Amino acid sequence: MELKKAVGATLKQFRLSKDLSQEDFADVSSRTYMSTLERGVKCPTLEKLEQLASVLDVHPLSLLTAIYLRRGNSCDVDHLFKVVRQDLSEL
Numbered sequence: 001m002e003l004k005k006a007v008g009a010t011l012k013q014f015r016l017s018k019d020l021s022q023e024d025f026a027d028v029s030s031r032t033y034m035s036t037l038e039r040g041v042k043c044p045t046l047e048k049l050e051q052l053a054s055v056l057d058v059h060p061l062s063l064l065t066a067i068y069l070r071r072g073n074s075c076d077v078d079h080l081f082k083v084v085r086q087d088l089s090e091l
Contacts, residue, residue, distance in 0.1 A: 001071045006067050009070060028051040
């Protein structure tokens with residue numbers, strides 16, 4: 001799946017699971033911008049992703065993890081975290 005589409009679908013899934021409307025993000029984003037994100041037209045900056053995660057009351061890494069799982073870059077969360085742990089251990 002294309003990255004922008006995965007971002008949009010994941011944001012929408014989190015938003016709906018938290019029973020939030022696009023208008024509930026008014027302090028960090030306009031409804032129009034939220035719509036473009038959810039439709040996969042635009043991709044948020046990391047700063048914006050952090051703000052959106054704050055409104056969703058989730059850690060930004062939870063959003064990123066769900067995005068990459070949806071995109072199909074990893075078979076499951078355990079495998080993805082194993083890769084991340086390995087990458088970080090090499091720093």
